[in-house]
Amino acid sequence: MRDLDVTFAALADPTRRAILARLAKGEASVMELAQPFVMSQPAISKHLKVLERAGLISCGRDAQRRPRRLETRPLRDANRWLENYRQFWDAQFRRLDDLLQDLQTGNPMIKKNKIKKKKSARLKGDQE
Amino acid sequence: MRDLDVTFAALADPTRRAILARLAKGEASVMELAQPFVMSQPAISKHLKVLERAGLISCGRDAQRRPRRLETRPLRDANRWLENYRQFWDAQFRRLDDLLQDLQTGNPMIKKNKIKKKKSARLKGDQE
DNA sequence: CATATATATAACCTAATAGTAATATAACAA
DNA sequence: TTGTTATATTACTATTAGGTTATATATATG
Numbered sequence: 001m002r003d004l005d006v007t008f009a010a011l012a013d014p015t016r017r018a019i020l021a022r023l024a025k026g027e028a029s030v031m032e033l034a035q036p037f038v039m040s041q042p043a044i045s046k047h048l049k050v051l052e053r054a055g056l057i058s059c060g061r062d063a064q065r066r067p068r069r070l071e072t073r074p075l076r077d078a079n080r081w082l083e084n085y086r087q088f089w090d091a092q093f094r095r096l097d098d099l100l101q102d103l104q105t106g107n108p109m110i111k112k113n114k115i116k117k118k119k120s121a122r123l124k125g126d127q128e
Numbered sequence: 129m130r131d132l133d134v135t136f137a138a139l140a141d142p143t144r145r146a147i148l149a150r151l152a153k154g155e156a157s158v159m160e161l162a163q164p165f166v167m168s169q170p171a172i173s174k175h176l177k178v179l180e181r182a183g184l185i186s187c188g189r190d191a192q193r194r195p196r197r198l199e200t201r202p203l204r205d206a207n208r209w210l211e212n213y214r215q216f217w218d219a220q221f222r223r224l225d226d227l228l229q230d231l232q233t234g235n236p237m238i239k240k241n242k243i244k245k246k247k248s249a250r251l252k253g254d255q256e
Numbered sequence: 257c258a259t260a261t262a263t264a265t266a267a268c269c270t271a272a273t274a275g276t277a278a279t280a281t282a283a284c285a286a
Numbered sequence: 287t288t289g290t291t292a293t294a295t296t297a298c299t300a301t302t303a304g305g306t307t308a309t310a311t312a313t314a315t316g
Contacts (some may be wrong), residue, residue: 029292029293065291
């Protein structure tokens, strides 16, 4: 899905995630959003344009101000995508999987980190 | 969090998301992963390196093959981050105040000490 | 040994990102 | 009007991303 490209790309920047976190408290002007950061105002405006293009914020108007507010549909969509993988990190699922394997083999010991292995291939763990 | 940068950036590419979807069915070699795509094998290897650097996959060895498998901890972490915003797209309302602290800590781009500019000073005039 | 297969690496190109400073625009205020 | 504030836009630069082709490396096999 093309939208996920833009959404995840927008979320990949800490400044933009901080902006979203700020907007979670309520709408804010560009100056208010820029205040915590060391970068210039045009840089913030650029980040806001990225967030806007991703549909993560929308823009209002109040005199000279253009208050932004959070729009959460892209967040919900990203969350839905991630939910497809929930079974892989869900601890309960993993414990259940181990329990089933133990029942099959008659092994009373609970093994940790038993995820579907295949053939004789060894898998090295992730680095960090 | 720096990890979220790399995770979201890795997820922002449709080829990489497709690779993860394939690996959700079980581990696969580079050739198997490359097969559905029109791009060259080195391009796939590059994508795999991105995914590996993000901790989203790990690498095993089986003769000449280097089967990749899904690693879901970054997905879980990304999901946790998104969960902070769940209330915005959920019907049910939850108090948000406790979350805000977590959302805004650990960001390297945030100023340590906010210095207020004098009201008579031109915004553009003085720079740090 | 020579060769085929699977994957990685190097060198290169192009386009996009993320920042800057300077300037433009638009609304308010005196 | 003049000036100030808030924001956007332009022009520029450096870095990174994503692709290519060509080549290197590692392993299996005849």
